[in-house]
Amino acid sequence: MxxxxxxxxxxxxxxxxxxxxxxxTTARVDGAVAEIISRVRAEGDAALLELTARFDRWQPRDATALRVTAEEIAEATASINPALMEALDTAATRIETFHRAQMPADITVPDPAGLTLGMRWNAVDAAGLYVPGGKAAYPSSVLMNAIPARVAGVGRVAVAVPTPNGEINPLVLAACGRAGVTEVWRIGGAQAIAALAWGTATIAPVDKVTGPGNAYVAEAKRQVFGRVGIDSIAGxxxxxxxxxxxxxxxxxxxxxxxxxxxxxxxxxxxxxxxxxxxxxxxxxxxxxxxxxxxxxxxxxxxxxxxxxxxxxxxxxxxxxxxxxxxxxxxxxxxxxxxxxxxxxxxxxxxxxxxxxxxxxxxxxGPNHVLPTGRTARFASGLSVFDFLKRTTWIAAEEAGLRATGPAAVALARAEGLEAHARSIAGRIGVD
Amino acid sequence: MxxxxxxxxxxxxxxxxxxxxxxxTTARVDGAVAEIISRVRAEGDAALLELTARFDRWQPRDATALRVTAEEIAEATASINPALMEALDTAATRIETFHRAQMPADITVPDPAGLTLGMRWNAVDAAGLYVPGGKAAYPSSVLMNAIPARVAGVGRVAVAVPTPNGEINPLVLAACGRAGVTEVWRIGGAQAIAALAWGTATIAPVDKVTGPGNAYVAEAKRQVFGRVGIDSIAGxxxxxxxxxxxxxxxxxxxxxxxxxxxxxxxxxxxxxxxxxxxxxxxxxxxxxxxxxxxxxxxxxxxxxxxxxxxxxxxxxxxxxxxxxxxxxxxxxxxxxxxxxxxxxxxxxxxxxxxxxxxxxxxxxGPNHVLPTGRTARFASGLSVFDFLKRTTWIAAEEAGLRATGPAAVALARAEGLEAHARSIAGRIGVD
Missing domain, CATH: 3.40.50.1980 (Nitrogenase molybdenum iron protein domain)
Structure with a gap:
């Protein structure tokens, strides 16, 4: 100190x-991770089965055995003592309320020149949430990742959680159940991130991957960034x-x-x-x-x-x-x-x-997934915004194009982009 | 076709x-970029002078010569024909109006259990905008990057633009002037991104780097991500x-x-x-x-x-x-x-x-920096949100802690985090 x-x-x-x-003190694992990702892309489920046997020390009988069943989620939930389940429920309800309050509104912007402008928010279609296994398996993190995704309106939420020696924390499954997650995969490490990002015959690909993990998971998130969106990489x-x-x-x-x-x-x-x-x-x-x-x-x-x-x-x-x-x-x-x-x-x-x-x-109620290592200078905690994206739009009628088009034509020509200029000029009959 | x-x-x-x-068809340039970044970190201004002479083919007399003067911006602006300057002004005004409409509001969330919860937006302190030089020097991109940053409330906006053979597009400087940018540096490539992210004796570091560039610039943005925030990498x-x-x-x-x-x-x-x-x-x-x-x-x-x-x-x-x-x-x-x-x-x-x-x-008015290559599935165009970050907050009095604390104590103990539990339990006198 x-x-x-x-x-x-x-x-x-x-x-x-x-x-x-x-x-x-993260070790450099980029080479090992690149190899795992390329194996999952090339071999799909077969690679997942082999890597799960090797790293998690249990042998799935086939790819369908990677999925946690609804019965298993129900049984795990029933095994939790009622006071703890009530605490989990309180947490889930409060987290949901706060994240609902975060939801942004679409905007339409009035325009004196006659265009109509706007911005629309949409959820991603599918999100993949990584949940670490073993000692760092925190049910609170399941709630903190899954609830914002669901509040944002994500249609499909898939959880990946490794089960070392085939074991899983029942409170993690109960948290999945409480958060409304029905798609839970017993996979972990870089292979889980690769499967979520690229998909396999059994696991459909997602658009966004979030959640904490070890050095392999963090590096895999870095490497699949671009193919899918990721949240920040926590230190x-x-x-x-x-x-x-x-x-x-x-x-x-x-x-x-x-x-x-x-x-x-x-x-x-x-x-x-x-x-x-x-x-x-x-x-x-x-x-x-x-x-x-x-x-x-x-x-x-x-x-x-x-x-x-x-x-x-x-x-x-x-x-x-x-x-x-x-x-x-x-x-x-x-x-x-x-x-x-x-x-x-x-x-x-x-x-x-x-x-x-x-x-x-x-x-x-606010999220506990937060920017570390001085990145709060520019980054924010996990929120509904991580599962939403914006589309801006412009609507024009002839009068609006006539009012605003000539300035665009002048700038397009100054940048040497003649087709840009003509796509406007040709519509309003100017040179 | x-x-x-x-x-x-x-x-x-x-x-x-x-x-x-x-x-x-981006070439792999990660090794070359890593070397440039580590040189700028180690040697600072001296590396910038040497790399600028090598890649941009002009020899700055010293580090202060890297900065474009206010007179140069004024002269460039005066050299633009008035009709074109008016088009630039129309564009800037409309872009500013649209991005002002994007600005989100802070929230305070009422809570029946007696806490007060909220979320506050703040701008980053400093943003660095990369503007490509040569044939791809687009003044419209200066407006599209600088105006959202200024509308968001960024205190310091620095532009980096390479000047191949010492030359600069006057319309780019005029766009900087119109967008209120007074800090413009004649630097480019990976060395410019490194200088913005890590700082040198002459150039103060920023918190966020945005803007398009060639393969070296894109890779440099990838490599400084984490030290600073970046916008998306455009294809x-x-x-x-x-x-x-x-x-x-x-x-x-x-x-x-x-x-x-x-x-x-x-x-x-x-x-x-x-x-x-x-x-x-x-x-x-x-x-x-x-x-x-x-x-x-x-x-x-x-x-x-x-x-x-x-x-x-x-x-x-x-x-x-x-x-x-x-x-x-x-x-x-x-x-x-x-x-x-x-x-x-x-x-x-x-x-x-x-x-x-x-x-x-x-x-x-809406931004023209947009997600490419199918990333609109999860990503959005540049906006004020790129220059803002959120801080969530919780305010508690004794009654609020008594109402909500016991559930947190139960969950902390289920996760094996006893100091978490006691930091709450000790305040409200429960075990």
Missing amino acids: KRLDTREAGFEAAFDALLDTARD PSEVVVLADGAQDPARVAMDLMAQAEHDEAAQSILITDSPALADAVPGAVEAALATLPRSAIAGESWRRHGAVILVRDWAEGAALTDRLAPEHLQVMVADPQGLFARIRHAGAAFLGPWCPEALGDYVA | KRLDTREAGFEAAFDALLDTARD PSEVVVLADGAQDPARVAMDLMAQAEHDEAAQSILITDSPALADAVPGAVEAALATLPRSAIAGESWRRHGAVILVRDWAEGAALTDRLAPEHLQVMVADPQGLFARIRHAGAAFLGPWCPEALGDYVA
Whole structure:
């Protein structure tokens, strides 16, 4: 854990070092991924069966055995204890409500020159959602990917989830069921991304692939980009907590550890204007770590990437936050909305002392798939917009073309595009 | 040119072949581009000076000489003939009006459980726009990239334009001036993209890079993606014209050639329910070609990639159009809005016999940077959305956390994330 103070000489260098530290330790796997994708394109289902046997260590009897049946989804759902199922249902309902509120409206733009202009939104026809298997199988991520797709109006939603040794987390299947996903494939890795993007005899291709995954999945998404759309490629998670002297160090420490427990490469940063809080939190973190089951991971993350930054005032705190452009931003000060209004770059914000980031991971409603690694400078969290695309349109009658056409003819000729010019000029009888 | 008829056996195979024909002949330049980017990152301005001398064949005296001065922009603007300047101004005004209408509103979502939820839009801080030099230097593209960025509220817009042999198209500079761009750099190729993404001592880095370019520019955009945001990577242009028997074959032919004249890899497709029009258009194309200055390019595009498809009815026509998902779609039938409503996938639509696509290239208002190569299935044209990003937010008071927290605690524990659970449970005094 680093401790920085904006009053100290050397602060800028230390902060730059914090910004520039690469936390992503992704191995280079592009060659291996390219080979898997080309095998799936060439051999289709046969490649999927062979690669599943090799990487997931179970042998599907044939390609139809890759699909999870409706009975299996129903059985998995029935196996979940009712209180947990109710929590999942609460989360799903709230996520759906928020994402419905995101839905944009078509526009028609009045035009004094007599054209009619507009912009129409449409969903993609089919989306493929990757869900990691094994220890990182998070049912909350199923909801966060599938619900925006369905709210956007995607006709077909297919989930791919690897089943190492043939095993699947029943809560993941229950989440699929609750989100209305009926097409679930037991495939994983680069081969799953390839099958979704290119299709096989058994699996129809999709138009958009979203969802988190390991280095192979991330690289496969990069390589199929262009053939299909993809969401962003997520790096390790991070939080910046802005807290003033009125905050409880133990709560601040647990908020920092909630991020750190994800992954050794996660990053938790406290920015405070209170020397007393800056002094108290590191000890509170050690006390929290002593009681946490994932303390090895969280402790490693804190030691490697954690930071406590003492600032003179919140103008400084806001400016540093914008330079960090964090995935998650907790604002625990007297006027959280006021401070949030001074910050431009963050994936998601959590306002006030009663709003720990974990609330947003599960039930609040906004998406938990968010831009990491300072990409909040230009990128956004997953939303209905990821599953929609726009078509602009222009409608012209003769009068509108006569009013606007001559300027287009002049510009087309200035660019040396005579057929462009004549396609207009020929209609309105000008040279 | 291919002629297809949905009534004929073998239609499906022929249409699939049309869909699968790769028109993009981009050379693989990834190694060369990676080297250029790493040189610019390591050597900064010195690399820019050397690479500009090598690739653009002029020797800047120092890094400050890479910047176009305000006087040069003013002089270029003064050199344009007034009628052309007026056309540029008409285009800029109309493009600005349309993109203002695209601007989305922030949302606040009411919540019966007592949280407050919302989503806020912000512009990126800085955008870099690439403008190709030489023969493909299109002032209209300057307007189409710079105006959405400025309407979105981007604080700093930097243009990079190569000046082969030190020369620059004055209309490109005039378009920069009209679009309010004051930061213009005489740099091009992969080195320009690297300088925008990573910055040098003279050029500050940006957050988003947009704009068309050659194979080196496209590959450089791919390689800097993640460090900065990019718009889509454009392939060759295409148009699908839907026309019924009432349309004039000569006008249809000129519309097809307006697309074909861009590039030998461009594609122009006519879909019609009229055997007479299907018979008449190929001859009208030959007649048009005989009169066009770019007939060599347009003719080659038409021979290689052009198609006339005869359909039984417009239900078939709409379905085939969706499979093509064209960049540009002209709809020249009795009820163009009605047919457009049945089509889901197109970058931009041009409705009615008085609406040639070229009108939208210049002055109508919607953007002319559009998804190519069937990517309109999932991608959209350039817009203010490319220069904006969203931050979702959650505000909680104690009551809201008490109402929604327990479900989050249950889900966090089901996922094995105890610090997540305790960051909530600790605040509301539950286990």
